[in-house]
Amino acid sequence: MAKYNIEYRCGHSGKLDIGGPTKDRERIAKWHEGHSCPECREAEKIAARVEANKKASDAARNQGLPELAGSLKQIAYGETCRQEILDKLAVTHGNIISNISGGHVKEDKITQAKEAIALFERVIAYIKSAKTAAAWWIDNKAEVSDLYRRLDFVQRMDVEASRSAIAVPEPIKQTSDSIVRPEETKSETVVTIRIIGEIVEAHFSEKRDDFREIVKGLGFSWDSGRWARKIGKRSGTPVDRAAELGHLLLAGGFVVSSNDEVISKAIAADYDPEHTSWITTVKTDHDKYPGWFYILWGKDDDYYNAARRITGSKYLKPGIVVNPRYFDQVIDFASVHNFRFTESAEQAIDIAMAARDREILVDVPTLIKRERVVVRSIPDKLAIPDEVVIDESLRDDD
Structure with a gap:
């Protein structure tokens, strides 16, 4: 057993009792010098x-x-x-x-x-x-x-x-999975597409940029060993999104496996395309624009300039927000550019319409304008006398 003065990596120093052969003691001492002191290591663990x-x-x-x-x-x-x-x-x-x-x-x-x-x-x-x-x-x-x-x-x-009232959701049954392959394939590894509740999953064990480009382009992200996407109300149905993914993968040269409904739709491209142009609302607890209309569009589109023409519109990444007071302009914008309203946006329109109906309508008489006076002639300039004399009657006696 010997005492060693250790200069730790964190800048602290301390004494350490190390036992064993000299060679081992030196190695252990060097190991400690390459690490933080015990107090700092504990602090690092807590922070982690x-x-x-x-x-x-x-x-x-x-x-x-x-x-x-x-x-x-x-x-x-x-x-x-x-x-x-x-x-x-x-x-x-x-x-x-x-x-x-x-x-x-x-x-x-x-x-x-x-x-x-x-x-x-x-x-x-x-x-x-x-x-x-x-x-x-x-x-x-x-x-x-x-x-x-x-x-x-x-x-x-x-x-x-x-x-209890706990609902244990059953996955959509994958009745008789089918495997289909395009005429020209890029890989023999099968892409398995599954639907579990609102989640569409794609399982593919290879790392390929062309595959990644397809799934990421459809909004899928890597999560816990598979590509997945939660299908919300604005995204259509899980079956349509799974069929769309299957269609693009087949067109891209990948072998695809899924249930018969998804496969048949994927082969025939028989699915409703995803609608990406929506008008929803900002959350009511937002500090600047609570309850405002929120105009959003897909990454391949650009409606920024058109949306900014709406009165009082503001940019709020990634879209444009509009005060509900201008709901009529928002409706016109949606009609012209084929935007759809979410349920919350439709409710905001109803509330704004009701608020406008409660406003008192008054008949303001036409303002009678005063006739404008225009002087077109300019009087002659007064002649300036050569000598100015004060009238004696105006002088003070002092």
């Missing part, structure tokens, strides 16, 4: 946990996950555990699908594998909505990926779901 907790909290809000219950410390760590668990489950889910689409599952096991996928998806949906105790996510962090294999958990899940 805080950052991870913040990211998990932001992700939970973006995904619409319920708030967790527990102490502040439990909630912070529980949100991190929940996000890690859901990410792992998504990767496992994607691997199972890839094994099926890639031909790695025997034919007599395909039905069983698909049933496992359906059960897996039910488990994910259930724990997302039902498990709101932070302690549950912390306690199950190590074994949650195998929950769908545990009969006791599945049975308990069904009982709890039946007793």
